[in-house]
Amino acid sequence: MLNPTQLEISRRNLLITSAAAAAATSALPLSAAAQTSQTETELTSTVAFAVNGERRELNIDNRTTLLDALREHLHLTGTKKGCDHGQCGACTVMVGGRRVNACLTLAIMHEGDEITTIEGLGQPGNLHPMQAAFVKHDGFQCGYCTPGQICSSVAVLEEIKANIPSHVTTDLTAPASASAEEIRERMSGNICRCGAYSNIVDAITDVAGTRA
Amino acid sequence: MRAFTYERASTIEAAAASAASHPSTRFIAGGTNLLDLMKLEIEVPTHLIDVNGLGLDTIEKTPEGGLRIGALVRNTDLAADKTVRRDYGLLSRALLAGASGQLRNKATTAGNLLQRTRCPYFYDTNQPCNKRQPGSGCSAIEGFSRQLGIVGVSDSCIATHPSDMAIALRALDAVVETVKPDGRRHAVPIAEFHRLPGNTPHIETVLEQGEFITGVVLPAPLGGRHIYRKVRDRASYAFALISVGAVIQPDGTGRVAAGGVAHRPWRVEAADVALPQGARPATAALLADARPTEHNRFKIDLVERTLGAVIAEAKG
Numbered sequence: 001m002l003n004p005t006q007l008e009i010s011r012r013n014l015l016i017t018s019a020a021a022a023a024a025t026s027a028l029p030l031s032a033a034a035q036t037s038q039t040e041t042e043l044t045s046t047v048a049f050a051v052n053g054e055r056r057e058l059n060i061d062n063r064t065t066l067l068d069a070l071r072e073h074l075h076l077t078g079t080k081k082g083c084d085h086g087q088c089g090a091c092t093v094m095v096g097g098r099r100v101n102a103c104l105t106l107a108i109m110h111e112g113d114e115i116t117t118i119e120g121l122g123q124p125g126n127l128h129p130m131q132a133a134f135v136k137h138d139g140f141q142c143g144y145c146t147p148g149q150i151c152s153s154v155a156v157l158e159e160i161k162a163n164i165p166s167h168v169t170t171d172l173t174a175p176a177s178a179s180a181e182e183i184r185e186r187m188s189g190n191i192c193r194c195g196a197y198s199n200i201v202d203a204i205t206d207v208a209g210t211r212a
Numbered sequence: 213m214r215a216f217t218y219e220r221a222s223t224i225e226a227a228a229a230s231a232a233s234h235p236s237t238r239f240i241a242g243g244t245n246l247l248d249l250m251k252l253e254i255e256v257p258t259h260l261i262d263v264n265g266l267g268l269d270t271i272e273k274t275p276e277g278g279l280r281i282g283a284l285v286r287n288t289d290l291a292a293d294k295t296v297r298r299d300y301g302l303l304s305r306a307l308l309a310g311a312s313g314q315l316r317n318k319a320t321t322a323g324n325l326l327q328r329t330r331c332p333y334f335y336d337t338n339q340p341c342n343k344r345q346p347g348s349g350c351s352a353i354e355g356f357s358r359q360l361g362i363v364g365v366s367d368s369c370i371a372t373h374p375s376d377m378a379i380a381l382r383a384l385d386a387v388v389e390t391v392k393p394d395g396r397r398h399a400v401p402i403a404e405f406h407r408l409p410g411n412t413p414h415i416e417t418v419l420e421q422g423e424f425i426t427g428v429v430l431p432a433p434l435g436g437r438h439i440y441r442k443v444r445d446r447a448s449y450a451f452a453l454i455s456v457g458a459v460i461q462p463d464g465t466g467r468v469a470a471g472g473v474a475h476r477p478w479r480v481e482a483a484d485v486a487l488p489q490g491a492r493p494a495t496a497a498l499l500a501d502a503r504p505t506e507h508n509r510f511k512i513d514l515v516e517r518t519l520g521a522v523i524a525e526a527k528g
Binding site: 043044045061062063065084085086089092094098099100101104105106108111152155156159162163165166167169172173179184185186187188189190 | 213215216217218220240243244247250260261264288292297298301304305308309311312313314315317318353362447448449
């Protein structure tokens with residue numbers, strides 16, 4: 001029987017090989033464009049930003065999304081690619097403390113930015129309180145949406161703290177609250193196909209309540 | 213996605229001039245709609261001008277007692293602004309009814325106005341669409357049109373403008389401020405900013421190639437009750453089937469605009485006049501020239517009932 005580590009490595013190698021094949025295909029229009037008037041250097045850019053506190057510099061194709069830069073170039077695969085069109089929230093990361101869909105922003109637009117991914121929130125043995133709450137409340141089944149759910153929920157509590165209102169806020173002039181109804185509305189950009197929503201709300205409510 | 217060259221704009225004038233000199237250019241700010249469309253190769257710019265470094269991210273009082281909202285103010289920040297929440301609640305409510313928290317953190321005031329329709333046939337590159345490919349035909353008119361427009365439509369296009377924010381701006385009589393490629397400043401009332409589809413549905417606004425939006429100006433506050441009610445297939449994070457935005461005064465007079473029904477935010481003077489008489493006459497005036505399809509005829513009743521709920525809420 002394969003041990004889990006071997007299985008993980010072989011699956012990862014397979015994915016890397018597939019990604020390389022995809023990259024080779026997508027390079028074709030680029031070289032076609034280069035033959036007309038543009039040189040290849042104009043179609044790539046250099047960008048430097050901090051990811052989880054560490055400065056990273058990349059020279060990449062202008063088309064690279066922040067999501068692909070994190071996963072394929074910096075090998076931070078905790079951030080997931082779901083729909084790649086801003087509909088599912090699996091790619092949620094924080095830029096300057098604010099949550100965004102990493103699939104809908106270009107990496108080269110983030111010069112000087114501070115980016116936090118799930119890897120930066122906590123690590124095995126040193127979990128962020130939100131990660132621990134998701135484990136405690138069983139806030140997932142397959143786990144694919146979980147990094148996005150956790151990054152989003154950490155930012156949601158900051159948004160409530162900053163008194164940013166939501167669609168369900170009754171009084172726009174009153175301070176925002178961390179009620180279950182507010183959390184459900186604010187988390188609507190993170191889809192969970194397994195349907196772990198009620199446990200996700202429990203996890204977030206738990207952290208919101210214990211954070212005095 | 214097609215390959216493109218990229219520059220970071222240093223001044224507004226340079227951005228406008230650069231855009232006018234490159235044949236296929238897009239400004240990029242939040243990018244949440246543009247990049248989505250570029251991935252699908254519906255938008256195929258060969259050059260992107262990143263305007264995020266230009267400032268234009270403040271909300272300031274005007275000498276006339278209104279507000280000037282910078283083009284690059286993010287939807288989250290606009291909705292959360294204290295003055296907007298107090299004096300222009302309709303705008304806060306409309307913004308918060310749109311998209312998700314992640315998208316509102318990136319999306320900008322100007323970008324929200326310029327977003328493209330979510331007509332499924334515009335997105336499906338295997339289908340004819342006059343907006344995506346002029347002259348190819350409209351798949352929506354005889355197709356699945358439940359979500360699509362009922363008023364101001366043409367034989368070429370029945371797409372709707374998807375913005376919630378724009379409905380509020382229309383009801384509030386906002387003015388869009390721009391810089392032309394030659395550097396001249398220009399102001400367009402929101403009523404004239406978006407075009408009807410006619411036989412050129414691919415031309416959606418009155419902006420020239422390279423014309424750059426610098427901000428949006430709101431007139432002095434109107435008082436009254438500010439209500440935005442959006443009806444959609446799920447409770448959050450969905451585009452409107454229809455929406456109603458209204459400012460209603462204690463005497464029952466006011467103004468009303470509707471979303472999800474037309475190629476631009478829909479407001480008709482006669483509907484404002486009829487508002488004190490109730491939802492039925494006001495809706496009859498608002499949708500007087502409606503030309504619904506079999507699939508979206510229900511939107512007429514839905515607007516009337518939603519407006520009825522809005523009027524009741526204003527009285528309550």
